[in-house]
Amino acid sequence: MSVVRIPPVLRTEAGGEREVEASGDTLRELLEDLSSRLPALGSRVYAEGAIRSFVNVYVDGEDVRTRDGLDTPVREGSTVILLPAMAGGC
Amino acid sequence: MTTYRELLQQTKSEISEVDARAAQERSGAVWIDVREADEWQEGHLPGAVHIPRGYLESRVEAVAPDKSQPVILYCASAARSAFAAKTLEQLGYTDVHSLAGGFTDWKRNGLEIVMPRTLSPEKRTRYSRHLLIPEIGEEGQLKLLDARILLIGAGGLGSPAALYLAAAGIGTLGIVDADIVDETNLQRQIAHSLDTLGSPKVDSAKRAIQALNPDVDVVTYRERLTSENIDRILDDGWDLILDGADNFPTRYLVNDASVWRGIPVVHGSIYRFEGQVTVFKPHDGPCYRCLFPEPPPPELAPSCAEGGVLGVLPGIVGSLQTNEAIKLAAGIGDPLVGRLLLFDALATEFSEVKIDRRADCPVCGEHPTITEYIDYVEFCAR
Numbered sequence: 001m002s003v004v005r006i007p008p009v010l011r012t013e014a015g016g017e018r019e020v021e022a023s024g025d026t027l028r029e030l031l032e033d034l035s036s037r038l039p040a041l042g043s044r045v046y047a048e049g050a051i052r053s054f055v056n057v058y059v060d061g062e063d064v065r066t067r068d069g070l071d072t073p074v075r076e077g078s079t080v081i082l083l084p085a086m087a088g089g090c
Numbered sequence: 091m092t093t094y095r096e097l098l099q100q101t102k103s104e105i106s107e108v109d110a111r112a113a114q115e116r117s118g119a120v121w122i123d124v125r126e127a128d129e130w131q132e133g134h135l136p137g138a139v140h141i142p143r144g145y146l147e148s149r150v151e152a153v154a155p156d157k158s159q160p161v162i163l164y165c166a167s168a169a170r171s172a173f174a175a176k177t178l179e180q181l182g183y184t185d186v187h188s189l190a191g192g193f194t195d196w197k198r199n200g201l202e203i204v205m206p207r208t209l210s211p212e213k214r215t216r217y218s219r220h221l222l223i224p225e226i227g228e229e230g231q232l233k234l235l236d237a238r239i240l241l242i243g244a245g246g247l248g249s250p251a252a253l254y255l256a257a258a259g260i261g262t263l264g265i266v267d268a269d270i271v272d273e274t275n276l277q278r279q280i281a282h283s284l285d286t287l288g289s290p291k292v293d294s295a296k297r298a299i300q301a302l303n304p305d306v307d308v309v310t311y312r313e314r315l316t317s318e319n320i321d322r323i324l325d326d327g328w329d330l331i332l333d334g335a336d337n338f339p340t341r342y343l344v345n346d347a348s349v350w351r352g353i354p355v356v357h358g359s360i361y362r363f364e365g366q367v368t369v370f371k372p373h374d375g376p377c378y379r380c381l382f383p384e385p386p387p388p389e390l391a392p393s394c395a396e397g398g399v400l401g402v403l404p405g406i407v408g409s410l411q412t413n414e415a416i417k418l419a420a421g422i423g424d425p426l427v428g429r430l431l432l433f434d435a436l437a438t439e440f441s442e443v444k445i446d447r448r449a450d451c452p453v454c455g456e457h458p459t460i461t462e463y464i465d466y467v468e469f470c471a472r
């Protein structure tokens with residue numbers, strides 16, 4: 001199991017949770033698992049087999065775009081951060 | 091009993107004394123002036139660091155961490171520097187030399203000297219807690235007093251930034267904001283107050299800054315930053331931008347202009363309990379478009395006015411931005427370049443993720459496709 005951090009703008013889709021668990025050996029498997037259990041959340045970040053372009057995904061602090069994308073390996077206990085941009089300075 | 095003269099003679103025989111030419115040939119040497127502050131004020135060697143003899147042992151490792159690095163010591167006439175050389179050898183320095191004839195001969199022979207810029211007694215008192223920090227000191231404080239920082243927004247992030255930058259003695263602060271102070275701002279925007287309700291935020295912030303520190307020149311721009319006015323504002327000459335904007339079009343606009351002009355941006359953003367901070371240093375590190383090539387759709391980008399924000403959060407995030415800005419202005423420390431710091435106020439947790447430059451970045455990448463201002467509102471509404 002890995003821990004997935006949910007950004008504040010997507011907490012409604014995650015039942016109000018700040019973190020949820022998901023399993024998989026790669027990011028793709030993990031996002032598939034997440035989508036099957038929390039479809040509203042899943043479709044916000046992952047659609048048609050790809051990560052949505054406005055969401056950054058970090059596995060253990062590294063942007064998966066600079067690693068192997070959806071094939072990036074995820075270890076037991078890894079932290080996955082989902083991060084869309086925030087603009088507020090208010 | 092040994093007399094002073096005998097002790098000096100003996101010490102000189104045990105250390106290396108070099109003349110000006112030999113000293114100048116030691117490449118990569120650290121030059122340390124061990125005289126007292128009043129002597130330093132009357133002129134010193136170019137590039138020298140000032141450590142009065144009495145502080146030498148405690149401060150030398152900060153300026154010469156590598157003990158095999160050449161060190162040239164000088165005083166007025168090579169007596170104090172001879173004893174200082176002996177001390178540094180005891181501390182393990184292996185390439186230490188005392189400058190023969192000291193500052194007196196150097197000056198008499200017509201070699202270059204520099205007159206230090208100094209702080210007035212009033213400024214020395216005001217900034218005394220900075221002057222005591224070896225990494226800042228008088229030289230660092232003078233850099234802060236010379237610095238010009240532009241604040242985008244005088245709201246949640248801009249308020250603490252404006253106050254702490256002013257308190258730190260940043261010489262010139264520019265503030266861009268078109269808004270008026272209203273009651274809902276006072277839950278967090280600490281540069282404003284009941285007295286300034288209904289006034290433009292730039293004027294309210296200027297008042298707060300001047301009440302705190304009259305050394306600071308404040309340049310106000312009571313306008314919303316757009317492609318039409320950004321060049322005029324940046325042409326006033328800013329060393330760095332502290333971005334506390336409240337919308338995506340402005341974030342992308344500030345990014346593009348700063349990359350083209352090579353101005354570092356200290357970025358901060360907040361929502362509810364969470365904040366993000368990083369430094370975009372053009373061409374040394376990623377830019378905002380490397381981090382977020384596209385803004386989220388509007389339903390995933392609510393403003394604080396729509397979704398709320400914990401009042402103290404901008405205080406924390408704006409202060410973290412200010413910390414980065416002060417370090418950049420003083421030229422010290424490790425800035426948050428290529429690192430995005432995330433803060434969660436509810437969990438009281440900081441985390442950090444790596445950000446890399448993207449070779450295909452449309453603005454700072456290898457083959458830029460955006461080379462002039464675009465329609466930022468349209469870009470962010472897609």
Ligand SMILES: [Zn+2]
Nearest residue numbers: 377380451454
């Ligand atoms: Zn870029």
